Amino acid sequence: MSLQNLTRWGGALLELSQFGDINESRKMLQDAVSKLDEALAINPAKHEALWCLGNAHTAKAFLTPDHDEAQIQFEQAFQCFQKAVEESPGNEHYLQSLASCAKAPELHKEIHKHGGLGQGQQALGGGPGASSSAKVIMRASIKRPPTPDAEDEDEDREPTLQEIINIKLIESGEKERLKELLRERLTECGWKDEMKSLCRSFTRKKGRNNVTVDDLVHLITPKGRAAVPDSVKAELLQRIRSFLQSAAL
Secondary structure (H helix, E strand, C coil): CCHHHHHHHHHHHHHHCCCCCHHHHHHHHHHHHHHHHHHHHHCCCCHHHHHHHHHHHHHHHHCCCCHHHHHHHHHHHHHHHHHHHHHCCCCHHHHHHHHHHHHHHHHHHHHHHCCCCCHHHHHCCCCCCCCCCHHHHHHHHCCCCCCCCHHHCCCCCCCCHHHHHHHHHHHHCHHHHHHHHHHHHHHHCCHHHHHHHHHHHHHHHHCHHHCCHHHHHHHHHHHHHHHCCHHHHHHHHHHHHHHHHHCCC
């Protein structure tokens, strides 16, 4: 498989790891690391692959309760970001990732010290009303892989429609606007408060010391997805349709 396709594959697995349960995420992240390692074996200076690999190690670290084990992942991530910066010194994304990675171990310690609950999320700027789990922190740590340079593209491969749409959404800023809209609607309809209440009830019933982050994620994931109002889904779908029409896709 080509360098470019391996990098794309690793980046796609990294994005997909943000969904599903903890075990699925861990498996996808490991698969992403494998693909990105293959890409870097072909070209160790591929800065996009280095950046993606750094994000994968960071995400794995946040899903690892043991601080010493997580520290190893953070160190690997830091090395990847540092190499990416060396290969592309002016890239702001790489510089931001490098700076954030240096602070990540302390944040990890705080998150897991409190069972992955509220305080860790607030440290990331989510505010007191933000949903609470290490999975949310992991999502915040992941940056989408940058669009590969045109000169690296496989000449015999056309991008899929899904890839084109995703790139257009990101380049236009519409993807971030959609995320912000979703956050606002979920707050307005009481979804976030409902999920917080569910977590608190579960924790009280089981006892705080007997509840893990994995327990909360397994509890919240199916209920959270089912509880998103149809009106919110419809509004997001209409926004996406309107964007596709305006972009002539």
